[in-house]
Amino acid sequence: MNHVAEGLPQPGFADAVFDSQASFRAVLDALARPGQIRTLTAPLTAPAPLSPAATALALTLFDHDTPVWLDAGAGGGDVAGFLAFHCGCPLVDETERAGFALITAPAAMPALHGFAIGEDRYPETSTTLVIDVPGLTGGAPVRLSGPGIATVTEVAPLGLPERFWSQMAANRGLFPLGVDVVLAAGEQVIGLPRTVKAEV
């Protein structure tokens, strides 16, 4: 690609139908089996600084009905133009109005309770956070238990702030309300639904 192409939308999935269906299944599995690493179908391009996995998730789940919040890192690059072209999703400035949040700088991310936690009658209207981390393994181990986990499992993602896990514990206390989290790195994701119990 030469410089003329800068700023113009880049291609999304190679095959929009099958690739988004495969990615949908992978995200569904990731949230049903918290802590297990799932691989999404990588799109042809990912707008900087989004990971291929976060881009695949956006192409799969975002449309004109999903208000999306971008953190400062995602808002500064080509992400907004890419999402407008491929997903047509509205971008919002208020975290509590977001259906999805794309976070590329987890160290500086807002507190979880700042996002939409849903309503008693419609708990599904909460925000799903997609957090790009430097790696899904190699960090400090965290023990996970709860629905979808037979006994106990362990994850060790890199780059999350310490306050994240205490906020996840508080988030679990809100059940059936609360936010769901998907950690992304490269082409892989880990699902952390609101039901997961995490011990550092």
Added chain:
Amino acid sequence: MSTSAHTTPDQAARKHWMGVLARAAEDALEEAWKGLERQPEHVWVRRPESGMTMVRGRANGNGTPFNLGEMTVTRCALRLDDGVMGVAYVQGRSHRHAELAALFDALLQRPDEAGGLQRQVIAPLEHERSQAGEAARRRTAATRVEFFTMATGRASS
């Protein structure tokens, strides 16, 4: 990317040729494409996809908008090897028609090729279409029936 209600001359010109390409017959576009000296390579930004769009109208052109009905539309976006992006929205389900219209849209944005293509492709297509329109109008005019309302002269009591 900035969106503005004002149309620049460049945008007006592009709107015009995109309209001509969308309304042209697929065969005519295919022929024009084969007639080019060099058919550039392209990559898909959005593969051709068919969908429905609601056509809206206004009575007399200035009344309240109403939904006329849905029509099938095929759209696609592609990028030529030099980075120029071509876009097409055409009526119907022909993916090839959308592809050809997008290819010509991209080529017409190249300053060095636009003039030649305008003369060799856009102008003939437009001429063909206006000829066809004229013929249809003449056919219709030949069987035109004028309706007159006779005044009955009966006063309302």
